[in-house]
Every structure is written in C-alpha cells, then in structure tokens.
Amino acid sequence: MRKAQRFTFRNFFHRPSLTSSMKPRPVNVYSFVPFSPFAMLDPTILTIGGIVLAVVFIEWLLDRWSVMNLADQFEKVMRFILPVTFYGALFYFFATFMF
Known part of the structure; x- marks a missing residue:
C-alpha cells in the first residue's frame, strides 16, 4: 500500500513538493529521415552536376575569348535549362532516396 502525502492548500501553491510523483520513462527516439552524405555520390547526380559545370x-x-554574341545566346538558353536541371535532379534524388 502506498503512503499518501498530505498538503495544505497554502503549502501546495507556495512550496514545491520534495518528492516527484512521476517517474521518468525511457523514450525511444527514431529518425524518420536517415541522411548520409554519401547518398550524394549517386552516379546520375554526379553526371548531371558534371554537365552543369x-x-x-x-x-x-x-x-573570356570575347565571343560575346555566342556567350549571350548561350546564357539565354542556360537561364532556362539550369534551373530545370537543378529541380529535376533534386526531384530525382528524393524520388530514388532509400528511406
């Protein structure tokens, strides 16, 4: 049988209890997204990154060679292709990432 503790109303609000009535329980914590930096070494991601570079x-x-007209046209095309490539590679990475 447990021993009951008695408190007056005044002591209950003005003085903290000396013993805790709750016992800590062990908590298991799990990670929902296990991430490893080696996952970025996927050959497809490396190929896309190499092409972009x-x-x-x-x-x-x-x-640098002062072929400004060709460099300007190249820049106009790449202004669209590079973001599409980046978001496509990001989507591919998360779609094929093993959880």
Missing part, C-alpha cells in the same frame, strides 16, 4: 565552364570560356 561543363556548361558553365564553356560559357566562361566564350566570355
């Missing part, structure tokens, strides 16, 4: 390098070379 090659395109940027070609545009830099055209600008």
Whole structure:
C-alpha cells in the first residue's frame, strides 16, 4: 500500500513538493529521415552536376575569348535549362532516396 502525502492548500501553491510523483520513462527516439552524405555520390547526380559545370565552364570560356554574341545566346538558353536541371535532379534524388 502506498503512503499518501498530505498538503495544505497554502503549502501546495507556495512550496514545491520534495518528492516527484512521476517517474521518468525511457523514450525511444527514431529518425524518420536517415541522411548520409554519401547518398550524394549517386552516379546520375554526379553526371548531371558534371554537365552543369561543363556548361558553365564553356560559357566562361566564350566570355573570356570575347565571343560575346555566342556567350549571350548561350546564357539565354542556360537561364532556362539550369534551373530545370537543378529541380529535376533534386526531384530525382528524393524520388530514388532509400528511406
């Protein structure tokens, strides 16, 4: 049989209890998104990243060689293609990511 604790109304509100009536329980915590940095080494992601870097390098070379007309046209095309490629690769990464 448990021993009951008695408190007066005044002591209940003005002084904290010396013993806790609740016992801590062990809590199991699980991660819903296990993420590893090695997941970015997917060959498809690396290929898309390499293509994007090659395109940027070609545009830099055209600008450096003073072929401004061709570099400007290249930039106009890449202004649309690069964001589409980025969001496509991001979608592919999360669609094929193993949880």
